[in-house]
Amino acid sequence: xxxxxxxxxxxxxxxxxxxxxxxxxxSGHTALYWYRQSLGQGPEFLIYFxxxxxxxxxxxxxxxxxxxRPEGSVSTLKIQRTERGDSAVYLCASSxxxxxxxxxxFGPGTRLTVL
Amino acid sequence: DAKTTQxxxxxxxxxxxxxxxxNHSTISGNEYVYWYRQIHxxxxxxxxxxxxNNETNxxxxxxxxxxxKSSTLILPHATLRDxxxxxxxxxxxxxxxxFGPGTRLSVLx
Numbered sequence: 001x002x003x004x005x006x007x008x009x010x011x012x013x014x015x016x017x018x019x020x021x022x023x024x025x026x027s028g029h030t031a032l033y034w035y036r037q038s039l040g041q042g043p044e045f046l047i048y049f050x051x052x053x054x055x056x057x058x059x060x061x062x063x064x065x066x067x068x069r070p071e072g073s074v075s076t077l078k079i080q081r082t083e084r085g086d087s088a089v090y091l092c093a094s095s096x097x098x099x100x101x102x103x104x105x106f107g108p109g110t111r112l113t114v115l
Numbered sequence: 116d117a118k119t120t121q122x123x124x125x126x127x128x129x130x131x132x133x134x135x136x137x138n139h140s141t142i143s144g145n146e147y148v149y150w151y152r153q154i155h156x157x158x159x160x161x162x163x164x165x166x167x168n169n170e171t172n173x174x175x176x177x178x179x180x181x182x183x184k185s186s187t188l189i190l191p192h193a194t195l196r197d198x199x200x201x202x203x204x205x206x207x208x209x210x211x212x213x214f215g216p217g218t219r220l221s222v223l224x
Contacts, residue, residue, distance in 0.1 A: 004158070033211075042202055042214030043159065056211060091158050104212070106158030 002026070004107035006092050012113045013082055021077040021110045025094030032075050033104060034067055035091040043091055049075060082114045118142065118205045124219040127197075133190040135218050137203030140184045146207045148179060150188045152199040153217070159202065162188065193222045 005024045013019050025032050031050055035043035045059040049069045057067070064082075069075040079086055089111050093104040120138040127133040139148065149164040163170055163177045165186070170177045176189040190197055202217040 035214075040216070042200075042217055043212075045211040045213065048211060059211065093158070103161040103164075104159075106160065108156075108158050 004092055004094055004105050006090075006107040006110050008110060009108065010111045010113075012115065014115050015082060015084060017082050017114075019079050019082055019112065021079075021090050021112070023075045023077070023092030023094075023107060025073065025075070025092070026096075026105055027073075029094035029096050029105070030072070031095045031097065031102075032069060033093040033095075034075070034077050035093065037089045037091055037109070039088075046077070079112075082112075084114050087112055087114045118146075118213065119203045119215055121201070121203055121215060121218045123216065124221070126221050126223055127190075127193045129195060129222050129224050130192055133188075133193040133197065133220060133222070135188040135190075135201050135203075135220065136185065137188070138185045139203070139205045142183050142205050143207070146205045148177065148183075148186050149204040149206060149212070150175070150177065151202045151204065151214075152197075153202070154196075154199040159214075162201075193220075195222050195224065198222045 034046040047057045089109040093106045150162040151159040153159045179186045200217040
């Protein structure tokens with residue numbers, strides 16, 4: 001079946017602009033996660049949704065970052081007033097139950113470049 | 116901070132077993148050990164997880180020491196396609212995954 005998909009695969013923007021990154025989880029997966037990965041480092045947790053609600057947003061670096069999942073399926077990560085330091089690969093993952101003792105399925109990521 | 120320590124890189128000859136170590140000396144009783152890998156330009160992929168018993172699946176084996184302070188991921192017959200960064204993660208329910216820098220495994224022909 002279809003895995004986790006993310007669009008766009010690449011996004012180039014200018015400093016100060018607004019961007020939206022989309023994640024389509026595996027159908028039926030109630031849990032959805034966003035991570036950010038900088039070059040040479042492991043993924044860094046940003047936010048976790050259980051259904052429509054954000055169960056844990058402790059990883060969001062500041063209030064320029066926001067994410068929604070209005071219908072409990074597709075999620076959008078929104079970044080306002082982008083900065084060069086936001087450049088990274090943004091990964092989305094989903095799982096069939098709440099986190100902890102479960103396998104997370106990752107998408108291919110969106111590579112964001114802020115010029 | 117990640118609760119695990121892994122060597123930054125390892126080499127393995129194709130067809131031989133790859134043994135990837137992980138130290139997690141502060142692991143608590145309800146924490147599982149998970150292994151993921153990330154092939155270049157792809158998202159991480161789940162490999163295996165365990166609590167205290169050794170585990171085996173179609174991809175790998177996980178050996179956890181009796182005191183649970185360390186573990187070893189074993190790829191029994193490494194292929195060139197196993198070249199990737201391997202992450203060892205310790206987690207309990209209600210926590211988020213904390214990825215360290217992992218071990219970069221290079222399988223050599």
